[in-house]
Amino acid sequence: MARPLKVAVIGAGVAGLTTARELKSEGHQVVVYEKADRIGGMWVYNPEVETDPLGLDPGRKIVHSSLYHSLNTNLPRPLMRFWDYPFTVKNKDGVLMDFPGHEEVLQFLNNFAEDFGLVEFIQLNTEVVRVEQENDDQWVVESRSNGGLISEEPFEAVVVCNGHNTQPRVAELPGINNWKGKQIHCHNYRVPEPFRDQVVVIIGGAASANDISLEIVEVAKEVHLSSRSQEIEVKKWDMYDNLWQHSKVTNCYENGEIAFEDGALVTADIILHCTGYKYNLPFLKTNGVITIDDDDNRVGPLYKHVFPPQLAPRLSFVGIPRVVSLPSEEDMSADLEQCYRLLEEKGIPKHHTHSLDLNMHEYLDWVAAQVGLPPVDKRQKEIFYKIREILPTSWIGFREMLLKQLPWISRIS
Known part of the structure; x- marks a missing residue:
């Protein structure tokens, strides 16, 4: 067994908790930093929203949660479990839901932390403000408590698990600076009532846009979904009198009108951006070794989306949850170059670098093989x-x- 290390884990959400468990099981000394007052990360519902509804003002009070009140998982329960820890949490009515609500997911994570003895390692209400390497074998983590107390602690390794659903990414729409209506990012959406009797344009074509549109449509005057995807079908939804699907926005006008590529013209009250999030690591100081390309939303260089070759294995992102032998820095860098080249050859935009939709199970099976676990279950x-x-x-x-x-x-x- 390798020599036990003192390891900092940043974040007590899904990634942080699973990482902490595996590090603990290997005998490492673990400290988990969590800036909220409870564990759960993105699964902690907070009815509060930010002072800037678009989330662009750097001086705004930041609310970590992006959950809306009615959210249920888009994946069924068998895909929400961990490989060795089943999802058995029932809702408040005693029903084991096929698509659990966020309350059940949060309880599942709390049960996980309790069952594996992780709670004692978690420092709540503690925000990490700086992570920096002091020498080859030591990193310093500077943190701030709710009371404003600043403290520093040395570590031999750091695992970053802070999530990426807090810093909104807003669509750049032609003419938007002259458009006079209200704009909001779905990060600050909680309930549909503020949209009552409004004409709403929702930008985006993924889970949040679709989920929220079906909730808002019950109270809004009109809901117009807009997607830049070339595969989208422009139509009026048969099941609703007030829901339309459009192609991308081509212009926003000062008089409140919004034009779509399909020729439609809508006078809207609100634009709701369901356009994803930016990676944000303001605390990480690596002298340029790790960079975030804001335009392409790529963090790198990261071998297998986890290890920066130059700093591995003492710095990782989420981290492979078992003992593995990493390739040399040169081999990891070569693998990254090949990965980037294949993305370019396939015409996959850089901002999809960390999206595993196209090869998720190939990647997960590879990770499992590295740590001696079976591949993803065929039913899953x-x-x-x-x-x-x-x-x-x-x-x-x-x-x-x-x-x-x-x-x-x-x-x-």
Whole structure:
């Protein structure tokens, strides 16, 4: 067994908790920093929203949570579990939900932390403000408590698990600077009531845009979804009198009108940006070794999305949760160059560098092989690919459609 190390884990969400458990099981001394007053990361619901609804003002009071009140998982329960820890949390009515709500997911994470004895290692209300390497074998972590007390502590390794759903990424729409309506990013969406009787344009084509549109449509005068995807079907949704799908926005006018590539022209009250998030690591000081390309939303260089070759293994992002032997710095850098080259050859934009949608199970099976675990369960793969098959044709009712086509999902914990 390798010599135990003193390791800092930044964040007590899903990534931080699983990383802490594996480090603890290998005998390492672990300290987990969490700036919130409870564990759970993105699964902690906070009804409060930021003072800047777009989340662009650097002086705003930052709210970490991006959860909306009604959120249920888009993945069924078997895909929300850990490989060795089943999801058995029931809702407040005692029902084991196929698509759990955020309250059940948070309870699942709390149970996980309790069952594996992680709570004692977690420092709540403690924000990391600086992580910097002092020499080859030591990093310093500077943190600030809720009371403003600054402290420094040395570590032999650091694992960054701070998530990336807090710093909004806003669509750059032609003419938006002259448009007089209200804008909000979905990071600050909680409930549909503020959209009552409004004409709303929702920018985006992923989970948040679709979920929120189906909630807002119940109270809004009109809801117009806009996506830049070339595969989108421009249409009026049959099940609703006030929901339309459009192509991308081509212009925003001072009189409140918004033009779409499909020729539609809508006078809107609100633009809701469901356009994702930027990676944000303001505390990490590496003298340029790790960079974030804001335009392309790429963090790098990271071997297998985890290890910076020049600083591995003492700095990692999430981290492979078992003991592994890493290639040399040169081999990791060569692997990265090949990865970037393949992305370019396939025409995949840089901002999709860290998206695993196209090769998720190949990547997960590779990680499992490195640590001596079996590949992803065949049933879990079947669920994932069935979801990918259903979603492009209909977001409305996709959960019910999935359970109808794969009824055995409900029997898996």
